Amino acid sequence: MVDIHVFNKPASEFSGDAIVCFGYAEGLRLGSGLKPSGGPSFLSQVAAWDKKLNGRIFSLLKEEGSGAAGNVLSIDTLGHLPVRAMVWVGLGEESACKADTYKDAIYGLVRLLEKQKAKKVLVMLPRISQFSEAQLVALSAEALKFGGYHFTRYLSEKKNTDMDVSLQVAEGKRKAESTQALNMGNVLAECSDLARDLANEPSNVLYPEAFAQIARKEVGKIPGLTCRVLNFEEIKKKGMGLLAGVGQGSTRKPCLVVVEYRGGKKKDLFEAFVGKGITFDSGGISLKTGEAAYLMSHMKRDMAGAACVLGVMRAIALLKLPMNAVGVMSMAENMPDGGSHKPGDILKSLSGKTVEVYHTDAEGRLVIADGLAYAQQNYSVSTMIDIATLTGEVMRVFGPSLTAVFANRNPLYRDLKRASVLTGESIWRMPLFQPYVDKVKGAFADLRELNFDMPNAIASALFLQQFVNKDVSWAHLDIAGTEEYTLPQGGKGSTGSAVRLLAHYLLQKYPISAT
Ligand code: BES
Numbered sequence: 001m002v003d004i005h006v007f008n009k010p011a012s013e014f015s016g017d018a019i020v021c022f023g024y025a026e027g028l029r030l031g032s033g034l035k036p037s038g039g040p041s042f043l044s045q046v047a048a049w050d051k052k053l054n055g056r057i058f059s060l061l062k063e064e065g066s067g068a069a070g071n072v073l074s075i076d077t078l079g080h081l082p083v084r085a086m087v088w089v090g091l092g093e094e095s096a097c098k099a100d101t102y103k104d105a106i107y108g109l110v111r112l113l114e115k116q117k118a119k120k121v122l123v124m125l126p127r128i129s130q131f132s133e134a135q136l137v138a139l140s141a142e143a144l145k146f147g148g149y150h151f152t153r154y155l156s157e158k159k160n161t162d163m164d165v166s167l168q169v170a171e172g173k174r175k176a177e178s179t180q181a182l183n184m185g186n187v188l189a190e191c192s193d194l195a196r197d198l199a200n201e202p203s204n205v206l207y208p209e210a211f212a213q214i215a216r217k218e219v220g221k222i223p224g225l226t227c228r229v230l231n232f233e234e235i236k237k238k239g240m241g242l243l244a245g246v247g248q249g250s251t252r253k254p255c256l257v258v259v260e261y262r263g264g265k266k267k268d269l270f271e272a273f274v275g276k277g278i279t280f281d282s283g284g285i286s287l288k289t290g291e292a293a294y295l296m297s298h299m300k301r302d303m304a305g306a307a308c309v310l311g312v313m314r315a316i317a318l319l320k321l322p323m324n325a326v327g328v329m330s331m332a333e334n335m336p337d338g339g340s341h342k343p344g345d346i347l348k349s350l351s352g353k354t355v356e357v358y359h360t361d362a363e364g365r366l367v368i369a370d371g372l373a374y375a376q377q378n379y380s381v382s383t384m385i386d387i388a389t390l391t392g393e394v395m396r397v398f399g400p401s402l403t404a405v406f407a408n409r410n411p412l413y414r415d416l417k418r419a420s421v422l423t424g425e426s427i428w429r430m431p432l433f434q435p436y437v438d439k440v441k442g443a444f445a446d447l448r449e450l451n452f453d454m455p456n457a458i459a460s461a462l463f464l465q466q467f468v469n470k471d472v473s474w475a476h477l478d479i480a481g482t483e484e485y486t487l488p489q490g491g492k493g494s495t496g497s498a499v500r501l502l503a504h505y506l507l508q509k510y511p512i513s514a515t
């Protein structure tokens with residue numbers, strides 16, 4: 001756990017385990033004139049410290065401080081300074097430094113500080129052209145806290161990685177602005193962590209009704225949120241045949257979790273978020289084979305979309321956004337059984353459309369389709385975003401750092417892209433190519449769930465689009481690739497994909513008034 005504070009005194013008044021400074025490739029080497037974060041007053045402080053250490057700081061920087069993005073140099077101060085180490089972090093070329101460069105550098109920094117068993121740290125904030133100081137406080141708090149996340153619930157021996165980090169803001173600066181920024185960073189990290197905790201839970205612990213129980217508990221802690229859960233019987237009675245069909249084979253029955261927030265005016269339309277909540281995806285009767293079977297343990301995270309929705313709803317309420325929102329989480333476990341849905345079955349959706357099943361491993365689009373219909377039938381929705389670990393294809397084609405986005409309106413995609421740049425969660429647009437729509441139309445039912453002749457990511461998005469009312473702005477986020485850490489700077493397990501992206505999207509659209 002990382003706790004963050006702001007510090008508005010000179011760095012010389014800090015004592016602890018480490019002082020962290022950032023530098024760009026152009027200015028970290030002494031030869032081209034050292035320009036560390038913290039500005040000229042801090043530079044003269046560093047020069048004084050360097051003198052105390054007989055030139056150790058500058059000579060080591062010259063030899064090893066490349067300033068390349070991700071380059072981290074830790075200089076032991078040998079007991080001569082009030083801090084044990086000066087840590088220099090490279091951010092690469094200044095013009096190329098964006099939110100994701102900075103965040104990746106922070107994740108690497110946190111790993112190093114954890115290894116050094118640092119407990120008390122001061123961070124000199126860098127200057128990044130697109131961010132104000134307050135934004136940088138928020139971004140840094142979020143990244144430091146996010147980077148310090150570990151899922152240790154089931155380890156008998158837990159390492160103590162707790163850390164206190166102070167962020168240096170301009171000396172004497174009014175605290176209110178920084179405190180608000182700090183709060184925002186904390187909230188975003190905590191809401192991502194909630195989503196990560198849920199996605200990391202194994203499916204023997206986290207089955208649909210267990211998720212619903214946690215959602216109820218989390219919602220109960222936050223004023224402004226309400227939670228409603230439809231159980232298996234209610235789902236069937238309502239006519240949600242797709243969600244019921246996917247979940248009917250498991251001993252752990254499906255449910256629908258609905259979280260509501262009304263922070264806007266009564267007549268304001270709702271932003272709806274719909275999450276895929278498959279707590280385990282074995283493939284069902286079309287049981288996974290080959291590599292997918294080998295990787296089946298990862299399918300406990302096939303509910304990351306639902307976890308994201310709960311995280312986003314929590315962020316909306318904690319930040320008290322002036323808007324109305326609803327989160328719909330379609331929870332089910334996809335298992336083979338005598339009572340499972342089968343290839344060839346025809347299911348009736350909540351929208352009234354019938355769907356022919358071809359392959360029970362393509363279950364995600366079914367449960368989301370009923371979630372989309374539920375949101376539109378029960379709320380006046382202006383914008384609807386679904387989040388799903390939907391296709392292996394997106395994982396293979398886009399890799400671990402890009403979320404695929406399909407959108408039926410350009411402005412919605414543009415808003416998401418802007419949030420993506422701010423938050424460092426990268427997205428890329430995919431086509432809702434209408435000439436392919438015929439391929440999702442059925443022969444014996446209105447729609448077919450799968451068409452083996454079609455690229456799966458596009459076909460699944462076109463399938464979902466059939467459940468979206470024409471007047472609704474809609475985006476579909478396929479997070480199959482980005483949901484799990486596979487890159488070294490990350491961590492292990494769930495990334496909490498899209499929580500921060502969507503929170504930033506909403507913060508842009510419904511700004512909170514400054515205090
Ligand atoms: N949950 C999977 C998609 C997935 C795969 C997410 C890997 C994360 C990592 C989805 O339900 C699925 O099984 N999709 C299959 C469908 C196919 C067999 C028709 C796929 O995309 O491979």
Ligand code: ZN
Pocket residue numbers: 281283360361362363364
């Ligand atoms: Zn599947």
Ligand code: ZN
Pocket residue numbers: 278281302361363364389390
């Ligand atoms: Zn799945």
